[in-house]
Amino acid sequence: MAREIETVCITTGPAEVGDYVTLNIGPIHPAMHGTLRVITKTDGETIISAEPEIGYLHRGVEKLGENLTYKQFLPLTDRLNYCSAICNNVAYELAVEKALGIEVPEKAQLIRTIMMELARIADHEVLVGILGVDLGALTPFFYLIIQREEIYEIFEWHHGARLTNSMGTIGGVEADLPDRFHQKWPKMRDTIRKANDETDRLLTHNRIWMDRTIGVNAFCADDALNWGFTGPMLRACGVKRDLRKDEPYLMYDQFDFEVPTGKHGDVFDRYMIRMLEMEESIKIIDQAYAMYQKLPEDAPLMKKVPKIIKPPEGQIYHAIESPNGELGFFIKSDGTDKPYRIKIRPPCYMVYQAFGELVQGEMISDLIACLSSINVIAGELDR
Amino acid sequence: MVDWQIDLIKVIFIWVWALLIAVVMTWVERRASAMMQDRLGPNRAGPFGLLQPLADGIKLFTKEDIIPEKARKILFVLGPPLFALPAFSAYAVVPFGDKIVLGGKEIILQVSDVNIGFLYVLALGAIGVYGMVIGGWASNSKYSILGGLRATAQLISYEVPMGLALLTIVLLYGTFSLREMVLLQQGTFLGFLPNWGIFKQPLGFIIFLVAAYAEANRVPFDLPECESELVTGYHTEYGSMRLGLYLFGEYVNLGTLAAITVCLFFGGWSLPYVDMSKFLGPVSYGIASFMVFFLKQAFFLFLFVWVRWTVPRFRYDQLMGLGWKALIPLGLVNLFVTALLVQLTI
Amino acid sequence: MPRRPVVKKEYTLGERVYLVEITKGLGLTWKHFVFNIKASFRKGPHTVPTCWQYPEDRREIAPIFRGAHMLMLNDKGQELCVGCGMCARACPAKCITVKRGKRAEGEEDKYAGKTYCASFEIDMLRCIFCGNCENACPKGALVLGPGYELAEYDMESCIYNKDKLLANYHEAKAEGKLKPPKKPVPVEAPPAPPKKAAAKKAAGEKGKAAPKKEAKQAKKDEKGKKPAK
Numbered sequence: 001m002a003r004e005i006e007t008v009c010i011t012t013g014p015a016e017v018g019d020y021v022t023l024n025i026g027p028i029h030p031a032m033h034g035t036l037r038v039i040t041k042t043d044g045e046t047i048i049s050a051e052p053e054i055g056y057l058h059r060g061v062e063k064l065g066e067n068l069t070y071k072q073f074l075p076l077t078d079r080l081n082y083c084s085a086i087c088n089n090v091a092y093e094l095a096v097e098k099a100l101g102i103e104v105p106e107k108a109q110l111i112r113t114i115m116m117e118l119a120r121i122a123d124h125e126v127l128v129g130i131l132g133v134d135l136g137a138l139t140p141f142f143y144l145i146i147q148r149e150e151i152y153e154i155f156e157w158h159h160g161a162r163l164t165n166s167m168g169t170i171g172g173v174e175a176d177l178p179d180r181f182h183q184k185w186p187k188m189r190d191t192i193r194k195a196n197d198e199t200d201r202l203l204t205h206n207r208i209w210m211d212r213t214i215g216v217n218a219f220c221a222d223d224a225l226n227w228g229f230t231g232p233m234l235r236a237c238g239v240k241r242d243l244r245k246d247e248p249y250l251m252y253d254q255f256d257f258e259v260p261t262g263k264h265g266d267v268f269d270r271y272m273i274r275m276l277e278m279e280e281s282i283k284i285i286d287q288a289y290a291m292y293q294k295l296p297e298d299a300p301l302m303k304k305v306p307k308i309i310k311p312p313e314g315q316i317y318h319a320i321e322s323p324n325g326e327l328g329f330f331i332k333s334d335g336t337d338k339p340y341r342i343k344i345r346p347p348c349y350m351v352y353q354a355f356g357e358l359v360q361g362e363m364i365s366d367l368i369a370c371l372s373s374i375n376v377i378a379g380e381l382d383r
Numbered sequence: 384m385v386d387w388q389i390d391l392i393k394v395i396f397i398w399v400w401a402l403l404i405a406v407v408m409t410w411v412e413r414r415a416s417a418m419m420q421d422r423l424g425p426n427r428a429g430p431f432g433l434l435q436p437l438a439d440g441i442k443l444f445t446k447e448d449i450i451p452e453k454a455r456k457i458l459f460v461l462g463p464p465l466f467a468l469p470a471f472s473a474y475a476v477v478p479f480g481d482k483i484v485l486g487g488k489e490i491i492l493q494v495s496d497v498n499i500g501f502l503y504v505l506a507l508g509a510i511g512v513y514g515m516v517i518g519g520w521a522s523n524s525k526y527s528i529l530g531g532l533r534a535t536a537q538l539i540s541y542e543v544p545m546g547l548a549l550l551t552i553v554l555l556y557g558t559f560s561l562r563e564m565v566l567l568q569q570g571t572f573l574g575f576l577p578n579w580g581i582f583k584q585p586l587g588f589i590i591f592l593v594a595a596y597a598e599a600n601r602v603p604f605d606l607p608e609c610e611s612e613l614v615t616g617y618h619t620e621y622g623s624m625r626l627g628l629y630l631f632g633e634y635v636n637l638g639t640l641a642a643i644t645v646c647l648f649f650g651g652w653s654l655p656y657v658d659m660s661k662f663l664g665p666v667s668y669g670i671a672s673f674m675v676f677f678l679k680q681a682f683f684l685f686l687f688v689w690v691r692w693t694v695p696r697f698r699y700d701q702l703m704g705l706g707w708k709a710l711i712p713l714g715l716v717n718l719f720v721t722a723l724l725v726q727l728t729i
Numbered sequence: 730m731p732r733r734p735v736v737k738k739e740y741t742l743g744e745r746v747y748l749v750e751i752t753k754g755l756g757l758t759w760k761h762f763v764f765n766i767k768a769s770f771r772k773g774p775h776t777v778p779t780c781w782q783y784p785e786d787r788r789e790i791a792p793i794f795r796g797a798h799m800l801m802l803n804d805k806g807q808e809l810c811v812g813c814g815m816c817a818r819a820c821p822a823k824c825i826t827v828k829r830g831k832r833a834e835g836e837e838d839k840y841a842g843k844t845y846c847a848s849f850e851i852d853m854l855r856c857i858f859c860g861n862c863e864n865a866c867p868k869g870a871l872v873l874g875p876g877y878e879l880a881e882y883d884m885e886s887c888i889y890n891k892d893k894l895l896a897n898y899h900e901a902k903a904e905g906k907l908k909p910p911k912k913p914v915p916v917e918a919p920p921a922p923p924k925k926a927a928a929k930k931a932a933g934e935k936g937k938a939a940p941k942k943e944a945k946q947a948k949k950d951e952k953g954k955k956p957a958k
Binding site (some may be wrong): 006071076203208220223263358360361 | 778785864
């Protein structure tokens with residue numbers, strides 16, 4: 001992991017003494033994505049301390065997993081980060097495949113890659129759009145969401161669902177790339193770029209936007225590493241860490257792409273990184289698609305796996321770079337057809353625990369901006 | 384017709400007009416924003432969804448009227464009318480047309496030509512703040528109070544640059560009466576430019592416009608009710624028609640501000656280079672001048688909508704910074720330069 | 730007390746003066762405004778990028794869409810379901826209840842198998858539309874269909890019984906929205922002996938049972954492939 005820390009950090013923020021107003025933000029609040037709650041102490045508009053409270057969307061996914069077979073658990077992973085369900089599916093599939101000691105055929109890997117990168121674009125588009133909405137610019141959200149709908153259409157034609165995809169299965173993918181993808185992708189590449197460009201033109205150089213984002217919730221790289229940040233949040237702080245590069249899975253080591261990094265870890269950097277990552281994802285899809293086209297049409301899509309999956313006794317951890325960061329699945333198997341324990345390492349949990357520190361000393365408006373920019377998905381956070 | 388009858392008709396007309404603009408604006412806001420965002424907007428109620436505001440009104444009227452238990456009841460009830468009424472009242476001094484001759488009687492198209500009309504507008508704008516502050520305070524909710532506080536600070540701060548920008552106009556025209564100002568803007572200067580306030584006071588216009596956005600609580604200055612932070616700010620706890628009155632008052636306010644902008648900077652009802660009174664009959668001239676005024680006002684109303692769906696929102700301290708650090712110094716400089724120029728030319 | 734990086738704001742003049750960028754933004758929204766106004770007057774559905782006028786205009790949904798379940802009949806109009814309950818076992822939400830019945834004399838034209846489902850209930854309030862039941866069904870009798878308007882007035886009607894599931898099938902058939910026959914998924918060729926041993930090791934040896942099962946499964950797969958050929 002390359003660390004490029006050049007920023008100067010200083011300790012700021014008000015002292016935590018005095019008579020302050022307690023303001024409950026959430027769990028029902030327009031800007032609290034899902035059901036998050038932050039208990040803030042405020043001095044006027046300044047936040048003296050903020051304490052995030054979680055658990056309002058706890059569904060016991062991990063415990064449920066202990067009573068479901070390996071295949072049955074797959075649909076539940078859709079409900080973690082529902083903005084990019086495919087990444088969760090693939091992460092889980094990869095973890096189980098690692099436990100089984102199999103590697104899926106090349107074509108399946110490429111399809112997974114393409115679908116995951118599409119999901120990444122969709123996720124980032126939602127995030128950037130929502131960030132705009134929370135900062136008062138509603139229009140870019142619609143330009144971006146149209147592109148997400150197009151991506152969802154491809155998902156629908158590939159495996160039959162738009163949001164809760166349940167893509168693929170353990171051992172490969174069930175379907176080849178749909179015709180829709182072949183028809184749509186060349187055009188879609190441009191429309192996605194166009195939508196991003198329009199968002200860029202509406203926001204990036206607008207001084208109101210810059211004032212609202214530059215330097216807001218800036219975070220030190222050291223602190224970020226200590227808190228366990230991953231993904232765009234860490235890269236925004238200037239640490240070049242991307243599991244796709246550092247610990248390649250699937251065929252990511254064969255693709256040529258950049259890992260954009262920021263410098264200050266502020267909202268603007270997070271926003272820019274996501275905008276740039278969409279571009280990189282398009283590049284990856286292009287390369288993967290070129291490789292895919294070279295494969296024969298009847299190339300295998302699935303590895304032969306037993307109908308009842310029983311990984312050997314032992315424990316396994318596998319993580320991928322989901323749009324939010326490192327999404328890991330820890331599976332402890334006791335040799336039966338049900339996992340003994342499933343632990344999910346959601347990326348936003350690690351970020352959200354630092355939330356109090358992120359927003360301390362900032363203003364209420366910045367709290368909202370911060371929350372949108374770290375992309376906390378309650379389904380993934382509370383599980 | 385006796386004078387008071389004419390006045391009554393004018394008052395009723397201006398009320399209906401203000402209401403109509405506000406009603407249509409709610410529709411325009413939705414449809415225009417939809418069109419800017421690649422959507423369609425409400426198009427089911429009536430042709431092009433034009434009856435949507437009516438449906439909204441019916442909905443708001445038939446909703447349960449909730450007053451929170453711990454709210455200050457009298458103030459809570461007082462808030463919305465206090466917000467909406469000044470906005471209506473400001474229309475009284477707006478000259479919405481030149482004059483119309485009916486039965487040999489010359490009728491000025493303005494409810495009353497007050498010679499301090501312009502101060503009256505400013506004063507009423509200041510009263511409108513109380514509606515928000517009282518509403519925010521009486522709701523007994525932290526979000527509401529924050530919204531009310533923001534409203535106070537924002538509106539008071541932005542009245543200063545607005546006043547400064549308006550002072551330059553007063554200096555320029557040497558009158559407080561809006562009607563006289565409009566009359567002074569006819570004709571051209573420097574040979575080709577229309578004699579409008581915007582060409583004589585471009586900086587003043589920009590300062591005024593920005594301040595007007597802040598006064599009207601529109602994005603990028605909609606801090607008192609910004610949805611994503613304070614739920615809906617000062618009217619979080621309001622429901623039914625009380626909420627409706629707040630929303631309605633906002634649009635009436637927009638109409639007023641657009642009308643004032645037209646009067647001060649865009650020559651009111653007059654067209655540049657053309658004198659309509661020369662080739663139009665007395666009645667048709669009155670109507671034509673009103674139409675010209677309305678079109679200009681409509682443009683500014685649309686601009687309010689247009690900007691709202693383009694830019695993000697300020698933060699509270701940045702808003703204050705813009706007001707005190709940028710607009711007020713600019714306004715002062717502008718005032719000084721204008722005063723100097725006026726002094727030199729006289 | 731958080732430590733924060735010192736951020737220097739460096740704005741260009743164009744950025745510093747708000748109006749330049751805002752004017753550009755206004756131009757962009759105006760372009761969309763004009764485009765959409767023109768588009769909204771055009772005839773036909775979906776003229777504006779985002780909007781579908783829902784009850785009248787509907788999106789084209791994928792043929793493999795995972796919607797409301799249906800129980801399939803074969804070409805002769807016989808019920809395919811044999812009531813084996815594989816779907817119920819595969820369901821992660823445990824929302825399927827199947828009761829098996831034995832085919833009586835004279836019912837051969839009604840049921841394809843020797844057994845049939847006497848009752849078949851799917852609790853749509855629990856269903857998560859994952860499609861596991863469809864994949865588990867050995868006869869291809871239970872399929873997630875194209876229906877997506879699943880709102881009901883009471884909870885009882887959300888529990889789909891056999892009649893409803895069959896009705897779903899007839900409806901989909903009438904609209905021509907039945908799924909195309911599933912293409913067999915190309916599975917990687919049987920692994921070479923050394924690989925196979927490794928795979929077996931990985932899968933955890935379960936004595937004699939495991940290889941038998943595998944052999945059975947291979948047979949089944951072959952069976953599945955046949956009709957496609």
